[in-house]
Amino acid sequence: MNLRIIKRYLILSACLVASILQVQGKEGKYTDTLDLRDDLSLAGFGLLDSVVQDYRVFITGENHTFMESNSKLWLKTIQYLHQHAGLKTIMIEYGQTSGWLINKYINTGDTSLYRVLKNYAFKEYSDAYKGLMEYNMALPEKDRLTLVGVDLERGVNSAVKVLSLLIPRDKVPHDSIDIHIESILGLAMFQDREYYNDDEEEEEDFSYGRYSVTQTLNLVIENFRNHPELYQEFLDSNFDIFSHTITNLEDVRRWHEMEENSTIQDYVYREKYMYKRFKEEYLARGGTFYGQFGRCHSTKKLADKNSCGWYSFRSFAHRLKNDPDMGLKDQILSIGVFYEDDDFSNYDWKPIQSKVEKLFSKLDDDRVLLYDFASDTALHNFFKEDFDFVFLNTTSPSEDHPYFDIDDYNFDQSATYDFCYMYTRSQFDLDQLNQIFTGVTLEQFSNTLVSHGIEFSSNEEDGFVSRTTLGWFTGQSITTVENSTYSNTVRLKGWSYNNLSMYNFLRNMKAVDLLLGVSLGYTQLMMDIQQDYEINSTSVNNANIGNQRVVRYTNPGITAGAVAGVNLTAGKLTLGGSYGIQKDLSKTKWMSVDRLRTGPKTSLTSPYLALRLGVRIDN
Numbered sequence: 001m002n003l004r005i006i007k008r009y010l011i012l013s014a015c016l017v018a019s020i021l022q023v024q025g026k027e028g029k030y031t032d033t034l035d036l037r038d039d040l041s042l043a044g045f046g047l048l049d050s051v052v053q054d055y056r057v058f059i060t061g062e063n064h065t066f067m068e069s070n071s072k073l074w075l076k077t078i079q080y081l082h083q084h085a086g087l088k089t090i091m092i093e094y095g096q097t098s099g100w101l102i103n104k105y106i107n108t109g110d111t112s113l114y115r116v117l118k119n120y121a122f123k124e125y126s127d128a129y130k131g132l133m134e135y136n137m138a139l140p141e142k143d144r145l146t147l148v149g150v151d152l153e154r155g156v157n158s159a160v161k162v163l164s165l166l167i168p169r170d171k172v173p174h175d176s177i178d179i180h181i182e183s184i185l186g187l188a189m190f191q192d193r194e195y196y197n198d199d200e201e202e203e204e205d206f207s208y209g210r211y212s213v214t215q216t217l218n219l220v221i222e223n224f225r226n227h228p229e230l231y232q233e234f235l236d237s238n239f240d241i242f243s244h245t246i247t248n249l250e251d252v253r254r255w256h257e258m259e260e261n262s263t264i265q266d267y268v269y270r271e272k273y274m275y276k277r278f279k280e281e282y283l284a285r286g287g288t289f290y291g292q293f294g295r296c297h298s299t300k301k302l303a304d305k306n307s308c309g310w311y312s313f314r315s316f317a318h319r320l321k322n323d324p325d326m327g328l329k330d331q332i333l334s335i336g337v338f339y340e341d342d343d344f345s346n347y348d349w350k351p352i353q354s355k356v357e358k359l360f361s362k363l364d365d366d367r368v369l370l371y372d373f374a375s376d377t378a379l380h381n382f383f384k385e386d387f388d389f390v391f392l393n394t395t396s397p398s399e400d401h402p403y404f405d406i407d408d409y410n411f412d413q414s415a416t417y418d419f420c421y422m423y424t425r426s427q428f429d430l431d432q433l434n435q436i437f438t439g440v441t442l443e444q445f446s447n448t449l450v451s452h453g454i455e456f457s458s459n460e461e462d463g464f465v466s467r468t469t470l471g472w473f474t475g476q477s478i479t480t481v482e483n484s485t486y487s488n489t490v491r492l493k494g495w496s497y498n499n500l501s502m503y504n505f506l507r508n509m510k511a512v513d514l515l516l517g518v519s520l521g522y523t524q525l526m527m528d529i530q531q532d533y534e535i536n537s538t539s540v541n542n543a544n545i546g547n548q549r550v551v552r553y554t555n556p557g558i559t560a561g562a563v564a565g566v567n568l569t570a571g572k573l574t575l576g577g578s579y580g581i582q583k584d585l586s587k588t589k590w591m592s593v594d595r596l597r598t599g600p601k602t603s604l605t606s607p608y609l610a611l612r613l614g615v616r617i618d619n
Helices: 003-026 067-084 096-108 111-120 123-137 156-166 178-193 213-226 228-260 265-285 316-322 350-361 377-383 431-435
Strands: 057-062 089-092 146-149 289-294 332-339 368-372 389-393 416-427 448-459 464-481 486-504 512-537 546-570 573-584 606-618
Touching: 057 067, 057 316, 067 123, 067 289, 067 389, 089 096, 089 265, 096 111, 096 123, 096 146, 096 156, 096 228, 111 123, 111 156, 146 265, 156 178, 156 213, 156 228, 178 213, 213 228, 228 265, 265 289, 265 316, 316 332, 350 377, 416 464, 448 486, 448 606, 464 512, 486 546, 512 573, 546 606
Parallel strands: 057 289, 057 332, 089 146, 089 289, 332 389
Antiparallel strands: 368 389, 416 448, 416 606, 448 464, 464 486, 486 512, 512 546, 546 573, 573 606
C-alpha cells in the first residue's frame, strides 16, 4: 500500500463523514426518533397515532436534571397531543400561582411577564414557555391551550413575585394592611435586584441576609386571614388569585415542616395534594390533559420500584387511575423517560439493567426514541403496570440543575477503549545518509519507512481522546562490496513511541469520529553495519575476531507534532486513518557511543499516514 492509496482512503472517509452530516442535518439520520433541534418536526411520535384517541390524560415521567432535553420534549409532546388528541389543558409540576403566571403569558404574549419568567425560571424552561406562547398565539382563540399548576407552591420566590404583580400601584391600601402590602413589594424588589443577581442559595428558612422570607410571609398570611375584606376591596379582580396564593403558601408551609423533619408523610402529603389539585381542575374543565412530571409521580402501579425509594406508595398517576369519581381507570397513558446516564444497577432495576443498556447501545447520542413495551416481552412484564411506552433519551444531564450531583452520574461509564493494529508510512529525508553509499553500491535506502504497531485509545464522553502508539519500522538492507576480502551489509530499522491528545468534533455520533490533536513522542532509527570476511581473522587491530564484525549507529530523537484523522465504528469493529506531521526536537547527527562529529545528518521530522484496525470496548 503506497501513500497515494492511503490518501485516497482518507479522502473517501472524509466524503463519507460529510454525507452523513448532510443527511443528519437536513433530513434526519433517524426518521423514528425525535429531533429536538427542530422545533416544528413531530417525527418520532408515530407509535402513538393509533392509540391517543383512546385516552384523556397523558403523563410523561422525567428525571429533572436533564433540563434541556426535557423542556424540548415537553414542548414537542404538547404540540403532538394538541394536533392528534385534542389536548386542551397542560398541567405542570408547579404551584397554582406559577401556573397562573405562565398561563397568562402563553395566552397574551406579554413581554413583561416573559421578563419575570426569564428571571425566575431556568433558561431551558423560559425558552420552552416562549416556544409554547408562540405556538399558542398562532392558534384560533377557541383552540388555544390553558396551563395550570397542580403541585405545591414550592417556588416561594415566584409566589412572592406574583403577589407583587397583583398589587395595584394607583391605589392606597387600608392602614390595617398597608405595611404588609409594602413589605411584599419590597421583598419582591429585593429578590429581583439582589437574590437573582447572586449565586447564593436559599437557606432553609428562606433568609436573605437579615431578612427572613418565612417570617415575613407568616405575617402577611396572618394579616390576610384577619382582614380578607380589606384585601378584596384593595385588590378587586386580582383578589381570587391573591387569595389562592396565600392558601398555597399555607399548604407549602405545612409540607416544609414535614420535609425538614425527614418524614415519610412529606411524600404522601405532596402526592395527595397534586392529585386533589388535578381533580379540581379536571372536574371543572373536562377535556384532555397532559403533564410532564418527575418519573416517580408517573407510575400507574403502587410504587415498589422505579428507583424512587418509596414503598407501598400511591403516586399521582396511581391515584388518578383509581379515583372512583373521575372514571380514568383506562384513560391514562403514561410514558416513562429513561436516560442513558440513569443508574440501572440499583436494586429495583437490576433485573432489566442489561436489557435497557442494550437498547441504548443501538442509539446515537442526543437522541430521543419512543419505544413500545408491548414489542419487548422482558420489559413489558417488568413495567406493564407502570408505563405504557418509554422515551429512550441519550442526552446529558444539566449540571446547573440544583438536583444534579456528579456522583450520581458516572460519565466514565460511557467512555470507550480501542485496541488496534497500526500500519504507518513515514516520509523521512535520508538523502545525506544515502550519499555515503554513493559510488560503492547502486542500492539506497527508501525515504519511506513502513511501521507496524499497536495502539491503545481512550475515548471520553466529552470528546477528548487519548492515544498511545508503539511501532516498529520494517528494516531495509543494502550491500556494498569493498574488496575481495570483505563485504558490508547495512541494515536500517527503528521504533517509535507516541502519546496523542485529540478532540473528537463528532462526539455525538457513535459511528464516526473526526479528530484533531497533537502528539509527543520518541523515535529512534538504528543502522547496523555488518562486515563479512571471506577469511577468518583474529586481528585485534582490525577490531574483529572471526569472520564478522557488527557496528551499530543510532539516531534518537524527541518529537512533537499535529495530527488529524477520521474513524469509523460498526459494532465492535473500528477502522480509521490519520495524517500527521512530527517535528524532530533533537540533534540530527548519528551516534555510536558518542555523537559523531562528522557524518550524515538525519532529521526525524516527517509527515506520515496511518491506518488503524481494531476493536472498540465499552466501559
